Every structure is written in structure tokens, then in C-alpha cells.
Amino acid sequence: MKQQDHSFLSPESVDEASRVFKALADPTRIKILYLLSQEECSVNHITEVLEMTQSAVSHQLSFLRNLRLVKYRREGNTFYYTYDDEHVITVLHQVLKHIKC
Amino acid sequence: MKQQDHSFLSPESVDEASRVFKALADPTRIKILYLLSQEECSVNHITEVLEMTQSAVSHQLSFLRNLRLVKYRREGNTFYYTYDDEHVITVLHQVLKHIKC
DNA sequence: ACTAAATATGAGCATATGCTCATATAATTA
């Protein structure tokens, strides 16, 4: 196969794909997304379940927010996060399921 | 949901998933795996198609080999690589396809 | 045996990543 025959895999597609995979390439983000795939969660709740500092969790949520993988709603002082990309959750579940086999 | 209710997502599963996603989280490795998903390739061929140095490609192949995502056969001086994890290729194709929408 | 070709590998370097620590912000409550 010649070099020019690969043009259908555009640089944009490759970059976008690597961004998606990068989002899933960290244990903490996997746990957060998995949690959110089951229920809406406050930051504090995530912090307790994952036994991590509030700051670390918040930074990761900021990361996921920038990639539009999660969104949140506010209720007073509490921020409730949900996932915002069905496809990414599907891919995550698929890989997790496959690993258990 | 309480903390202990998440025990079914084992640390091993999370780590293994993050390893898989990490393998796909780099543009070069995406291109290599995509290429290999289409045809068996020599190192030299990959180097030419991706317009990268032999060393950089070889290092990435070594990385993918360690994760058992690719395998190779030797023919004289030439090493022909193929992918070795159908599921990872499926996930890659799925994400790439979704991005194009 | 000598040289060339194809690939692998170690060291080093610049950048990215994921955390901590301190602090900012905003809403709630006393």
C-alpha cells in the first residue's frame, strides 16, 4: 500500500481519536466515568468513593469537561456531574467487559 | 451509591483498561495499528508511510509488542508486523468511524 | 571476511501528565 492511499485517515481524525483515548487512558478518569455511567454524582461523592483529594478529582473533572465528556448542574453549593458522551461510555463499558473475559 | 458498592470494578480491570487506552492514546500508534489493520507491514514500510524515523517507529512497535497488540514474523532481514488483538482493532475502528460522523 | 541493509535498543532530552498545596470563589448558615 502506498503512502497516499492512507489519506482517508485524516490527521484530524487521528488527533480526535487520540484525544478520546487519552481521556480514557488514566485510571482515575476511568473510575470517574464509570461512576458517572451509573449515576449522577456530586464532586464530594466522587471524592469519597475514589478516596482521593477534592483537588485531584476537581482537576480531572475539569479535564473531562474540556473534552465535553461530562457536564454538570448546580444545586446550591453542590455540583452534580453526569456524563455527556454516550459513545465514549459505550467504548469504556465494552473494553471493561472484554477485559473480564 | 456507597464506596463498597463499586468493588466489582476491580483495580486490575481499571489498570488493564487504562493500559489498552494508553496504547491507543498516541497518534503514531493509532496510525500504526490502523495500517496493520489493513495489511501486514514491514518496519520499513511503516516508516515510509508515516514519514517517521526508523528508530521512532521501532520504539513504538516495541511498545505495542510488549502489550501483545502486535506480533511479527521474520523473513531474512525484514520483519513483517501484524496486529495481535482483534478487540483493540475493533475499538479503534469504532472510535474512528464515530468521529467521522 | 567485508559490506550493506533492516531492525532493535539504550541514553538523553524536551514536553506532557497527574498529583499536592495553597488559595480563590460562591452559596449557605449562624
Next chain:
DNA sequence: TAATTATATGAGCATATGCTCATATTTAGT
């Protein structure tokens, strides 16, 4: 209004990552 609660954010640091450069290894050809 002051204190508390919930979250966000910037700086800094240790480690990881992905490349280059030089070199090793293995096979083929002369």
C-alpha cells in the same frame, strides 16, 4: 456579616512519554 461548605484553579514538582542520536545485532550479498 462572619464562618462554613462545596468546588475551582494556579503553581510547582516528580514521573511518564515520545522523540532523536548513536550504536548494536542479524542476515544477505560480494
